[in-house]
Amino acid sequence: MQSAGAIWRSPNPTFSQTASRQELLGWPQETSQEDDELLKPLRLLFDRVQLSDRDREEKHHYWPAIAIADEEPEIPYPQSERSKPEKLEELKASVKSALESLNAEDWQNLSLLGLILEKFGSYLSWGESDVALADMARSIGAVAAALAHNPNAKELSLIAGDLSGIQKFIYTISSDGALKSLRARSFYLELVVEELVQQLLEALELPRTNVIYAGGGNLYLLAPAREETKTAVNQVRQQFNQWLREEFQGKIFLALDCLEFESKDVSGTKFADRWSEATKNLAGQKSRKFADRLEDFLKPRQAHEPCRVCHRDDVENLKPLKQDEADSALACGTCRRMFELGGQLLKVKAIVRSHQKPTERDNTPYLKIELPAVGERGAKTTYYFFFDTDKPIVPESDTVLLVNNWNLETYRLPSFHNPVPLLLGQYGKGSEVEQGFMSGGEMAEKAEGIARLGYLRMDVDRLGLIFARGLGESQTLPRLAGLSRQMSYFFKVYLNSLAEKRNCNMPKNLKRLTASDRRNLLFIYAGGDDLFVTGAWNEVVEFAFDIYQCFRAYAGGNPDITISGGIEIVGPKYPLYQAADESGDAEHSAKDNGRDSLGLFGEAFKWAEWLGQANKKLIKSRYY
Incomplete structure (x- = not known):
């Protein structure tokens, strides 16, 4: 039968040029086996990561053989056994169905073919047991194109x-x-x-x-x-x-x-x-920084009343941040646009990139980036339009960024030019009193006991070192691409699912502080390996422990892949920038505690200690 490997033997010339690059990266060459016989369960790449020279029992974990759901995918967790043959056959059947549905025009749609590889090939190996089909195929395509x-x-x-x-x-x-x-x-x-x-x-x-x-x-x-x-x-x-x-x-x-x-x-x-x-x-x-333009910073300039949000003083005609409130803080144009956009990001499903300037009657929210002319490159102004539907229509669109969307049919729409998936950590509880997500005051009122907000900052420990030498002799392009992708998926995709549907995304053997849904949260940022989250103080604390346990399970319990965090608990009117600084300080105290720790209530302890497990081997045993 045809499989995802058929994409690289398709009539599309972009793909047919890759043949000479397959051997370079270890792609299986032509064999007597059918394509689907080469598809195997994917070993956990995190198992290979080792940052110390100490001997460690070798562990073997495998990802479940699954396709990524069209939307809101649940967190997959590695398991000690390979997926049962019938599960693998079900996935192969899904791959076959998707490929057989392609017409001649679809085979020329690079975006659609790339999505098929990502959707069905992220948790399957093809050749190397711990290299995903999606990562190997993309790496070969990258080398071939270069x-x-x-x-x-x-x-x-x-x-x-x-x-x-x-x-x-x-x-x-x-x-x-x-x-x-x-x-x-x-x-x-x-x-x-x-x-x-x-x-x-x-x-x-x-x-x-x-x-x-x-x-x-x-x-x-x-x-x-x-x-x-x-x-x-x-x-x-x-x-x-x-x-x-x-x-x-x-x-x-x-x-x-x-x-x-x-x-x-x-x-x-x-x-x-x-x-x-x-x-x-x-x-x-x-x-x-800006060494070639120091004169721009040194020459005298006229200062104006500073923006009450970002404090810049080089713009005139400040206007109220909230147009319907006369006593609202005066802000610059950039900060007013940021404020307006912030309230609309809750439901954004598609972002259209275009060079077409919006008309005065166009009420679609947008941001623009104006690049000046340099050398042979002319000046360019690019607009990004935001939609709460995954089927936007913008004349002369250049690219459509589909937020956390793996639905193949959406990528087939004839009105779309160059659809691209955009991974975005964007969870936020909707407000009960105004458009957009909950305000700090609303979330504080939802807290148990005293009305307070919690601010949580977390990031993966020693990530730079993991990428630099964590894989040892196996540090190849496809594996580094795989590490990047798996980290991004956890922080940009799966954390949304963990916040939205706690019980569906936490293994049953993990410790819960309470049985609460703890959904009164807002992601300010969730990126490649770190996050900044606020919400009702008790729910933020609970969410921090959920993230720690789920991340450790996601990484197979590898003792060299850990995460640290810091939490600050404050009143709803407490200056946000100070809360950000103080939660950052709490995170630094956790790092200074030997990493794999949480800073909270002015103290820093190992996660296992916060969870009441004095013996760290006990918590490790849950994942190993």
Whole structure:
């Protein structure tokens, strides 16, 4: 029968060019086996991660053989046994059905084919037992596309990018609308990274498969090793930094560079070294932020009344943040747009990228990014329109970003141009008194006992080290892509499910502090490996323990893959930026406690100690 492997033997020329790159990454070559016989249960890649030299009993976990649900997928947890043959056959039948439904036009739809690979191939192996079909296929496609203009090239280029100053941009705001503004600001930066990806792909004429990772202010992209790549990277970096300097007074800076390396390194341990080298090269740029435009910061300028939200003082004509309240805080245009957008993000299902300027009668909410001309690259203005339906219609649309959507039929719509899945941690309880999500005051009133809010910050411990050397001799491009994808899925997708439907997404053997649904929460940010969440104080505390236990189970209980967090409990009118700082301090105290800890009530203890389990082996035994 046909399987997902058939995509790479399809009539689409983009895919047929990959044959010569399959051997480089270990893709199974032509055999007497049928495609479906090569599909196997996927071993847990997290089992390979080891950061210490101590001997450790080797564990074998396997992902259940499942397809990703069309929407709100439940968290899959690894198991000690392979999926039963009948489960694997059910998944193969779903793959067959999806492929047999494709017509000639569908086989030319790269977005649809990519989604099929992701939907059905994220929890199946094809060749290497711990490399997902989706990751292997995308990696081969990325190498093939990067070498398309010169198949005999001996080198490739790894583009690395990092937006610095995110904390300063997001958290240092104050006003009565800070919660909405904060959520919108974190989302805005996701769109900035998305636009950066789009500009690079367009300049280098590369498909989406060449994006290894993009999120949390970072990106990694595989590209051809040629002068055109260096030129495009330099000009795109200059364009974005000019716009960032003018839009945000230099609070945010883009470090963007490319590193050339031998193409054979993608299949060996040297790729992790190249990854680390590309990342380290960005440090030089970040230490000289806007060095080429220092005169812009030093020349005298007229100061005006500062915005009461972001405190910038270089704009005139401030207006009320809430137009229907005369005594509302005066804010700049950017902060007013952030506030308006923050209330609309609760139900956003699709985001349309377009170069078409909205008309005066168009009430669709949008954001725009105006890049200036640099060198041969002309000025470009891009608009992002937000819809609460997954079937938006925008004339002359460029790309449709579908939020947490894996429904194949949506990607087939003839009115869509280049539909792309956008993973977004966006959970928020709807307000009972106004449009949008609950306010801080509403959530505090839902708390048990005293009316207080909780602010939770968490991130994975030593993630940079995990990517740099956690996989040892197995640190290849497909595996690093797999690690990135699995981390992103947990924080951007599965946390939504855990917040929305607690009982469906927690293994029954995990400890619950209460039987509450604990849904009075708001995700301010949930990204590649970290999060910032607020809500009723007792529910935030409970959610923190749920996240810890579910993440440990998701990672197979690996003792080298841990997470730390910090919680601050305050009144609903407490300045949000201070709550963000203080929850960050609590998180740092947890890191200083040897990691794998929670900072709460001014104390930092291991999660196992907070859960009342003095013997850490007991909690480990639940996952092993």
